[in-house]
Amino acid sequence: MTAKIIDGKAFAARVRRDVAAHVATMKERHAMTPGLAVVLVGDDPASRVYVKNKHASTVEVGMNSFEHRLPAETHEGDLLALIARLNTDPAVHGILVQLPLPDHIDSALVINAIDPAKDVDGFHISNVGLLGTGQKSMVPCTPLGCLMMLRDHHGSLSGLNAVVVGRSNIVGKPMAQLLLGDSCTVTIAHSRSKDLPTICRGADILVAAVGRPEMITGDFVKKGATVIDVGINRIDAGAGKTRLVGDCHFDSCAAQAGAITPVPGGVGPMTIACLLANTLTACARSHGLSEPEGLTA
Ligand code: GUN
Numbered sequence: 001m002t003a004k005i006i007d008g009k010a011f012a013a014r015v016r017r018d019v020a021a022h023v024a025t026m027k028e029r030h031a032m033t034p035g036l037a038v039v040l041v042g043d044d045p046a047s048r049v050y051v052k053n054k055h056a057s058t059v060e061v062g063m064n065s066f067e068h069r070l071p072a073e074t075h076e077g078d079l080l081a082l083i084a085r086l087n088t089d090p091a092v093h094g095i096l097v098q099l100p101l102p103d104h105i106d107s108a109l110v111i112n113a114i115d116p117a118k119d120v121d122g123f124h125i126s127n128v129g130l131l132g133t134g135q136k137s138m139v140p141c142t143p144l145g146c147l148m149m150l151r152d153h154h155g156s157l158s159g160l161n162a163v164v165v166g167r168s169n170i171v172g173k174p175m176a177q178l179l180l181g182d183s184c185t186v187t188i189a190h191s192r193s194k195d196l197p198t199i200c201r202g203a204d205i206l207v208a209a210v211g212r213p214e215m216i217t218g219d220f221v222k223k224g225a226t227v228i229d230v231g232i233n234r235i236d237a238g239a240g241k242t243r244l245v246g247d248c249h250f251d252s253c254a255a256q257a258g259a260i261t262p263v264p265g266g267v268g269p270m271t272i273a274c275l276l277a278n279t280l281t282a283c284a285r286s287h288g289l290s291e292p293e294g295l296t297a
Pocket of ligand 1: 097099100121170
């Protein structure tokens with residue numbers, strides 16, 4: 001069997017175009033521009049790249065981008081004061097505090113200081129609770145992107161067996177909640193699960209978010225299953241070079257799967273696209289407008 005490659009890059013480009021069209025309409029009909037504030041504390045090189053990309057994508061879809069770069073030694077109180085200002089700023093509809101934060105700052109305290117309606121990461125405890133109880137919430141971007149690709153590929157997910165490998169707050173747990181919301185039978189497994197290959201072979205949908213390079217191999221995959229690889233791991237490729245691989249061993253999984261996301265070019269590009277979608281959703285909700293179709297959970 002040759003697996004269909006789910007092209008996350010093309011899908012994300014479609015989502016961004018869709019968001020841009022909604023932004024243009026909002027500007028025209030309601031004289032309103034969605035705004036995203038991104039806060040970066042310190043100068044972690046990877047975080048700087050992410051923030052730069054987020055800024056460029058935000059501007060590209062016609063939204064306002066507000067960047068706040070603070071030194072690594074910023075006091076927690078000063079960061080909380082900035083968030084309080086952004087919470088009440090009517091031009092800001094989404095707030096994202098780039099993680100990880102420096103060790104002297106309590107990340108949970110900071111995240112929970114964000115107005116839940118502006119929490120475009122979906123990490124605030126209120127949004128976690130709303131998602132867990134099947135209520136309208138802001139949904140974490142990476143699992144939302146995975147859900148969009150799965151819905152696009154399968155149509156209905158109802159009744160399918162889904163196995164999520166990974167139990168992080170950012171991906172594994174919200175992914176499981178979203179799949180439950182779409183009436184899948186959901187198993188959450190992780191690196192310590194007993195007999196992981198057997199559990200995974202029961203999956204019609206296998207989501208790998210375990211953070212271990214190429215840990216999921218073809219013998220974990222049921223023939224014809226859909227494999228969503230959330231992992232992005234940089235490994236040594238010899239001769240002083242590195243390369244990006246997922247949590248799935250691509251060739252052996254693709255030989256079994258019906259459809260699979262590649263790394264790079266699968267889930268990765270969907271994350272920023274969904275951040276923009278969430279900012280648009282937050283803006284629409286804050287003004288009592290109808291939600292953009294196909295861009296929410
Ligand atoms: N750092 C790595 N991924 C993320 C993310 O999805 N959101 C935030 N805020 N920080 C991150």
